[in-house]
Amino acid sequence: MSEPSAFAPVNELTLVARLSLALFAGAVVGAEREAKNKSAGLRTHILVSFGAAVFVLIPIQLGAAQQNPDILGRAISGIIGGVSFIGAGTILRSSRVHGLTSAAAIWVSSGLGTAMGCGLWLLGLTGALVALIVLRILAKLE
Template identity: 45%
Template sequence: MAQSAWQTIGSTVASEFSDIPDLEQLTRLVVRLLLAAVLGGILGFERERSGKAAGVRTHMLVSMGAALFVLVPIQAGMAVGDLSRVVQGVIAGIGFLCAGSILKSEGEDQVKGLTTAAGIWLTAAVGMAAGVGRETTAVLSTLLALAILSLEGPIRRMMDKAPPAVIAAADAPPQDKPHQ
């Protein structure tokens, strides 16, 4: 019995979505991508709240993209050794994105955007951790990053209030004395 054109199209489309053979793998995929997006969003919220350009959406997309870059090769059965090349590519690509967030002011010795760049880089690492199934590592890294970003302000204020260090004469570096 000949298939109709619609049956052929339907079976072709169904076979294109057969890369997830069972509900367990679909659940694993959804959990990893959602976790990457949520953790990236948390890091992005902190940056957005601080008034930085790269905020929630950017961090969510970076994290989920990094997770997807490692998830697809794992689904395809790529060997762990070969996966390291994928990770290297993600790191290099994220480096270009980070470089775009770093600005040096003209005439000033001030560079801005380093923390945002480091945050984007870390967000990609969190996404990769979630993507390879290291959810605990991804969550703990996010919490530690939040602690670091949250403590920066109070530590800076403490340092600004601290009296300047005084170098005692005994601690001063030796100076060249003229020969007599």
């Protein structure tokens, strides 16, 4: 008997857990940005992280990722491209470059959601902790 694929559809409880963890990871980063009164705050980061998880869970739940793992890679590439537009909009709100950290935080939130959606919860939670440390502690050193 063969082992189940890492890309096999998951049960409802696992699905809800992955989406909840994506929401939590986005909230960790977003709450820090919100505390600093940044325009890309709590809701933005939650939605980016949650949306990324949804977009990787779609091919997983349809069984398409199990049949062709490249489909999951294409979904992740689409997330990266889409989030890049959000980041560019965050940076180019005026005639000067502003908001690089907010754009980077949005990009990280998409990565955290992608990790959670793929079931890599330890990677996602560790990433959220590292992002919080970078945004909170390293900001004081700058």
